[in-house]
Amino acid sequence: MNCISVDDLVNNLAALRLDSPMAIIGTKAGKIFDILAKKWGLSSKKITQYIDKDLEAITSSEGEKTEYNLIILLPDILAQIYQIEERYQKIVALAQKLRRDGRIVILVVDPGNLGLMERRWDDSIETRESRTQLAEVNWIKGIRHCESEGTTAIITRSELLLSFATANLTIEEEPLTKVNNYPSLGLQRFIARKELHSPYSNGQLYNLLVTLPEAYKEFVLSYITPGMEVLELGSGTGRFSLPLLEKGAKVTGIEIEERLLNEAKINLSQWLKKEKLELIHGDISLFDLKRQFDFAFLSGEILSYLPEVEKRHQFFQCVSAHLREKARLLIILDNPAIYMHRGYRRTRTRQRQLSDGSMLRITEDRAYDPVGMYQMGIEQYSISSEETFFQGSHSLKHGIILTDEIRLQAHLTGLKLVETYGNYQREKLLPSSDRAIYVLEKVP
Structure with missing residues (x-):
């Protein structure tokens, strides 16, 4: 896309952390890399290792054997592939060329700006002469056409996020809620990472990274009485299920990470045999156990792991449906203040x-x-x-979950907020508090 200047592309890439080996793929890759090499302080000997990598050469089954720490796709690359299925296959193939913990950066033109583009006739930073050029956009076919640029594909946020998710890439940056730094051109930058390790799929590592302070245990157990039926949301490896069981509760744990769940079954096998414990593989916002409980709580700060408010609303609806009248739900979060x-x-x-x-x-x-x-x-x-x-x-x-959201979610799902604390000593919730603790009750 000639309407996007080199300096706009450089400005979008200059803040990235360089990881060698890397590839910049696109028609302006060489010129862009010359500028970035100076900014990054690369020696001339290294430059030839990185620039102008060909997409077909990298993604073909007989292509290069190199695994990359960083792959950058400039806007013209995916835009020249008109079939969305083929674009998806290219992203999957590129993901396979990444090393563990490697990143892929994709620059695309904001679809909202495709109908009216600013045409820059000179790629130099000094020249700003431009004129407006109309383009014909066909949203049904997903293509855009203008006289000077020819036909290009429209790349949307939903396409890229879906491609990342199914290619086992974790989104690290996407521009949906960020201020666009280049509104005249509408460049969008997406960054996805190939995870090195997830602590939530390794029981031993999970136990080391996710700690449960003694004060936390005492606080939760203060709500438990013998014979109580307890729903533990995000039960992990079962570390907190054990003190609940030892206090006489009957526990049902829900955990989405299967490896953690399997480790919990091994650690707590005697309680499973006694039928005092049930461990279920599932999503804490989408489950139906067809029974109700006396008390429910989230192990740790798991509610914040649901970043979308709609998903959190599903959680409140689901949990409320599983609580008896006057049963309580305990939520512990970092204080958003x-x-x-x-x-x-x-x-x-x-x-x-x-x-x-x-x-x-x-x-x-x-x-x-x-x-x-x-x-x-x-x-x-x-x-x-x-x-x-x-x-x-x-x-x-x-x-980031504010107290007002907790109140509204409770109101909408048959719950009410009855207690708020700023720490495990039950002191008042203040802007300076480390924790935000909420106790909700099922309305009769």
């Missing part, structure tokens, strides 16, 4: 020594999106000792 008051971005590092003497180190880098009400970022972790070193990372997209 933390993110409001500390700015749009926060980075923190935690570390602790494990029982075998090795050191666990966790670094979180989170950004707050005030429009979409998300936390987005990366959590990196490493376990090191004198003999071994292990590291991994996973992307984050958590919802």
Whole structure:
């Protein structure tokens, strides 16, 4: 697409972290890389390793054997593939060429700007002469045509997100709720990552990363009485199911990660045999057990793992339907005021020594999106000792949930908010509180 200048493309890519080996794919790849190489401080010896990689050469079954840490697709690449099925196949093939923890960056033209494009006749940064050019857009066929550009495909957000999801890529950045920095051209940047490890699919790693403070256990157990039927939402490896069972509760746990569920079945096999425990593989917002409970709670801050408010509404509807009259639902979250008051971005590092003497180190880098009400970022972790070193990372997209949303969700689903606390000592919820704890009751 000649209407997009080199400097606009460079501005969209300059802030990216360089990962060698990489490939920039597109007709302007060489020129763009010359500029980026200077910004990134690359030596001339390295330049030939990266530029002008051909899409067919990379994605064909007999193509290059190189695995990439970073693949960048410029806007003209997918736009020249008119069939959506073929575009999907190319993205899947590119995903297979990524190393673990590698990223794919796709630049596309905002579909909303395809009908009226600003035509730039010179790609240099200094020249800004332009004229308006009308284009014919066929949304039924998914193509756009103009005299100078010819026919190009329309690439939508839903297409890319669906392609990423089915190609086992995790979305790291997408422009839906972000201010468009280049409104005259409407460039959109999508970044997806090939996960190195997910702590939620490895029981041993999950137990190390997801800790349950003693104060948390005491707080939850204060609501439990012997004989109570308890619904544990996000039961993980069953670590908290055990103290519930030991206090005399009959527990039903729901967990979406099958590996964690299987480990829980091994750890708690004696309770399964006694029929005091039932473990179910399922989504906490979409289940139907055809019975009701005396108490329900989310293990940890799992509600924030549902970033979309519609999904959270499904959760409240589903859980409310499984509660008896006056039964209670306990929700524990990070206090959203933390993110409001500390700015749009926060980075923190935690570390602790494990029982075998090795050191666990966790670094979180989170950004707050005030429009979409998300936390987005990366959590990196490493376990090191004198003999071994292990590291991994996973992307984050958590919802920011305000007290008013809890009240409204409760009102809409037959619940009412009866208790709010700012910590496990039941102190008042304040903007400075670390936690936001909500107790809801099923309305008769």
